[in-house]
Amino acid sequence: MNKTIMLKWLQEGSISIPTALLTHYKTLKLTEQELVLLLHINSFLEKGNEFPTPTELASYMTMDARQCHEMLSQLIKRGFISIMDGNNENGIRFEQYSLEPLWNKLIDLYLFINKQEKAKEAEKAET
Amino acid sequence: MNKTIMLKWLQEGSISIPTALLTHYKTLKLTEQELVLLLHINSFLEKGNEFPTPTELASYMTMDARQCHEMLSQLIKRGFISIMDGNNENGIRFEQYSLEPLWNKLIDLYLFINKQEKAKEAEKAET
């Protein structure tokens, strides 16, 4: 029996997030709750559910569906999540979340910080 | 220059967390902020800093060192973190955090949930 559970554990696997996101979400003006909501969305996307409802997301979080809906709206407005829509091969309209805006912001910040560090080093070297 | 930044990004790498932790922290009575604090501790441990200060931890989080200290105390009291101490090879006393209590709680919960699911299935099969 325990073997079955270990197999399930192994198959559920692990989520890997860029270290830079954990280090820099604060500078991106994200709270811990917003960060975890984004991780949940990422996790749903990876499992193939591309438009989880506020109710689905809230079921794993310490907030209710209404609060989750509100936080999603804010994250869209503030440019961390986008919604893409289109028509699939059967002509059915679909909507899906994309975290590309988040990754873009993170890369921008990363490039900015590294540029600043280099500028400081150059300054030091001159004096 | 951009190559250097990509190399740095690659070397910073990614953090991998068990999917079960993201799915079950709510049931373990952890808030999102507590979860992220635990992820930061895990990340410090992996980088070899085994006893990060509240100030170090808070620098990445949306709280100050005093609040972080308070949350750490609570997590120790509630049995998610332990502090191990000992003497290193040079006879110097050291303290370090361990997340073993967290993993133990998570495994207990995981085993419990799977047992329940099996019981339900067995019940269904009987009727």
Next chain:
Amino acid sequence: MNKTIMLKWLQEGSISIPTALLTHYKTLKLTEQELVLLLHINSFLEKGNEFPTPTELASYMTMDARQCHEMLSQLIKRGFISIMDGNNENGIRFEQYSLEPLWNKLIDLYLFINKQEKAKEAEKAET
């Protein structure tokens, strides 16, 4: 432009494999080439391609499609990969690889090794 490439890199992400697989594949009588073939299959499965052809797999490896086909057959025969088939919602028959046999073997070995270690410790404690 470099930002686009970093975004692509980030979105391609990373593959995470259990440390135990890297540590124990030799004991499971797998060669390095077989291990990497299994990693490729795992990677295809995660991307949603559940029955990659020998040609697709070989395109990333230092062997040709014929050799890859042969290695796949051997791994199925030796009980590391299974093929599941069924009918999808549109009634179309499909086949897909499953790595469940591999994970089962790995867990069995892991449990066996840990049991042995405990037996040794118990023996030591007695003497």
Next chain:
Amino acid sequence: MNKTIMLKWLQEGSISIPTALLTHYKTLKLTEQELVLLLHINSFLEKGNEFPTPTELASYMTMDARQCHEMLSQLIKRGFISIMDGNNENGIRFEQYSLEPLWNKLIDLYLFINKQEKAKEAEKAET
């Protein structure tokens, strides 16, 4: 007892490797066996053993220490691994492996491939 084993499994964790490495090692002229040797070195580095011996590495692989030593020499010569040396705080000389050359080659290749793809797209757009 099974709980202890699950805890150990969880603490051993997982290794995460950039998807790009699995996709492109062939183009970098690495064989599967060389790739896995590099993964083992990476794994030792992460665990804090920065200069594993051929014997230690070979113990996990399907080759003996002598073959492993030969492969290491070749990988150094071909610019995938470097050896850094220095003196630690106690004045003791140390040597350690670095995989920076590998990551540099991978990034170079990645940038090159993306540039080529863009050139092709531009060509198409013109015609």
